[in-house]
Amino acid sequence: MDVNNLCLGVLCLGEASGYEIKKMFESAFSHFQAASFGSIYPALAKLTEAGLVSFREEPQEKRPNKKVFQITEPGRRQIMQKLASTEPADQYRSDFLVLMMFAHLLAPERLAEVFAQQAENLKTEIATLEKILQEGCHLTAGMRFTIEYGIAANQAIYRLMQTRKQTLLSEIKQEQDHREN
């Protein structure tokens, strides 16, 4: 799903500025989608030109005027059509797993460090998601589900890492020793 349609989706939940849309990507969306200002602002400009969103300007003091966007009827039609036709395809890109794939090329300390770092990242992510769950009274059922989904995946991985850590490190050490001989 591209940034254009994601913006339309967000605007179905209520009007928002580009800046506010970015904040949503950083909180509720962050574990499964990303978008920067450099893609959001051009997307909103394109959507406006195409008549899929409209905006009013709220004057700000000592700041650029705030553009508050609303979705239009044609915009609503497009996102509904998009949601009806999008396949549920996932893609995962992990530099951690690339590192693990080539673990035999890493120094033991480096491997341990990478492992610890990933565990730390997972814990932080889980904590962030749990916080959103607890605080967010305004979350829809669908949103709650996406967060539970993230927590479940991260927890499973975290547990695997704990149980497999020792065996992995020693297995790799064995392989490295074997290669040296």
Next chain:
Amino acid sequence: MDVNNLCLGVLCLGEASGYEIKKMFESAFSHFQAASFGSIYPALAKLTEAGLVSFREEPQEKRPNKKVFQITEPGRRQIMQKLASTEPADQYRSDFLVLMMFAHLLAPERLAEVFAQQAENLKTEIATLEKILQEGCHLTAGMRFTIEYGIAANQAIYRLMQTRKQTLLSEIKQEQDHREN
């Protein structure tokens, strides 16, 4: 990690042609990295020009000659340096979760279909990974771990989907009814 360095990594495991590297991305790598011919062939050309890999040509009958690539010493140095400095950052992009995020905008049948499709995808992925684990006697410890990691994550999500399916569907139905009134 970009395709250039991933190719170097693969070539650390042994010599290979572009076509064979692609096959690795489709099997052992597929759950956490992707690369198409359109990126692999130019990457190998660039690496050759930079002296990070070399190749010999194996003549084929009625086919383009096979170029079998090997990593060179400078290439090995570069990938070692890259592996030593790469942060274990992960990114996950899920159209399924986008769909769930906006589940209240989906028709109930569509929602059920998307849900079933995702469950099916997960089952297939788990089966593929388990097959690789069982067959692959030549897997390194690190590779085995990446596969176990994929299985653990997918299984956790699959289980969550089973346990939450009914409640989610009814929660969303409630929200939709609520909106209509």
Next chain:
DNA sequence: ACATACATGTAAATAGTTACATGATTTC
């Protein structure tokens, strides 16, 4: 003093996919 939040936007650069071009052989 420095970072962060607020608020918009552009331009260059990056990185990749998709589709095309070629073509024999084998499997369904």
Next chain:
DNA sequence: GAAATCATGTAACTATTTACATGTATGT
């Protein structure tokens, strides 16, 4: 007769990030 496997490569296109440009207010 169609699709998959083997085998290489290019070119156009897509989407996105990063860095820049501008500037105040507030918190650390």
